[in-house]
Amino acid sequence: MELIKFSGNTYYIKNAVNIGVIRLSDNRVCLIDSGADKDTGKKVLKLLSAEGLDVEYIIATHSHADHIGADLLIKEKTGCKIYASRAEVSFCNYTYFEPAFLWGSLPFEEIKTKFLLASPTETCDISELKLPDTLEIVPLPGHSFDMIGVKTKDGVFFVSDALFSEKTAEKYHICYIYDVKAYLETLNELKNTQARLFVPAHCEASEDITSLCEINKTKVLAISEDILGICAEGKMFEDILKAVFDKYSLTMNATQYLLVGATLKAYLTYLKNENKIEFFFEDNRMLWKRVEF
Numbered sequence: 001m002e003l004i005k006f007s008g009n010t011y012y013i014k015n016a017v018n019i020g021v022i023r024l025s026d027n028r029v030c031l032i033d034s035g036a037d038k039d040t041g042k043k044v045l046k047l048l049s050a051e052g053l054d055v056e057y058i059i060a061t062h063s064h065a066d067h068i069g070a071d072l073l074i075k076e077k078t079g080c081k082i083y084a085s086r087a088e089v090s091f092c093n094y095t096y097f098e099p100a101f102l103w104g105s106l107p108f109e110e111i112k113t114k115f116l117l118a119s120p121t122e123t124c125d126i127s128e129l130k131l132p133d134t135l136e137i138v139p140l141p142g143h144s145f146d147m148i149g150v151k152t153k154d155g156v157f158f159v160s161d162a163l164f165s166e167k168t169a170e171k172y173h174i175c176y177i178y179d180v181k182a183y184l185e186t187l188n189e190l191k192n193t194q195a196r197l198f199v200p201a202h203c204e205a206s207e208d209i210t211s212l213c214e215i216n217k218t219k220v221l222a223i224s225e226d227i228l229g230i231c232a233e234g235k236m237f238e239d240i241l242k243a244v245f246d247k248y249s250l251t252m253n254a255t256q257y258l259l260v261g262a263t264l265k266a267y268l269t270y271l272k273n274e275n276k277i278e279f280f281f282e283d284n285r286m287l288w289k290r291v292e293f
Helices: 038-050 071-078 086-093 097-103 166-172 180-191 210-230 237-247 254-273
Strands: 002-007 010-014 019-023 028-032 054-059 081-084 135-139 148-152 156-160 197-200 277-282 285-290
Touching: 010 156, 019 148, 038 054, 038 071, 054 071, 071 081, 081 086, 086 097, 097 254, 166 210, 180 210, 180 254, 210 237, 210 254, 237 254, 237 285, 254 277
Parallel strands: 028 054, 054 081, 156 197
Antiparallel strands: 002 010, 010 019, 019 028, 135 148, 148 156, 277 285
16 A cells, blocks of 8 residues: 555545545545555555545545445545435445445345445445535546545546446456446546546556546447347346346356346436336236347
């Protein structure tokens, strides 16, 4: 873990989830996300303490556990406040909602892991935060319900999970998306956004993300076409899911079943709304089929 200064009052901690650090005064900072767990939180606080810095508040870009897992420890140690966008606040305050949402009902024990279930932490609506003029909140919908990014006056744009690395896209293929159309629109917006440095959560910071936006967009559109191919004939959801896992050589487990399965449903919704796929019922089964023109 390393604290990297970019310019002026903007730093970031290079980590599995990159964490933004914005100096608000001589010794007070704002964090953009906190990391996955208590151990990460301890390391973050130790790193900041070595620089004589303390946390005034945390801005959670969204409510996924790997971004808010250290919130509780940091709040307990520093007394800081935590803020998120309105739709994400409930999932930060009641983190049990995340596995329940992905499963669609009461979650079973095997999916109540730290990867899907962070410790609940009192989180406030970001509209209640009086932002300094050095920070700007930017909506980045698609990956989550109401994900946000943060721009700083120093020209750094923390874009959270709006972008995944080429390596990740090629290895895992299907990265979690809640709303495919909104995700594609966000990629188009980012491609035309000016900043001196872009900091995604899970890949290297970069001065130019144009090609990375295209890589992510191309992958999403390719997956959409693959799903249409799978659905040349009517298929049940579970059959489509198996075909997707087989095509991309993915390994099924409870977590992957939930994340890939939820993302597949997002693709089905997107393709349905684009009039490229339709569903029908046959023999008490819900089937999905490509629309033929």
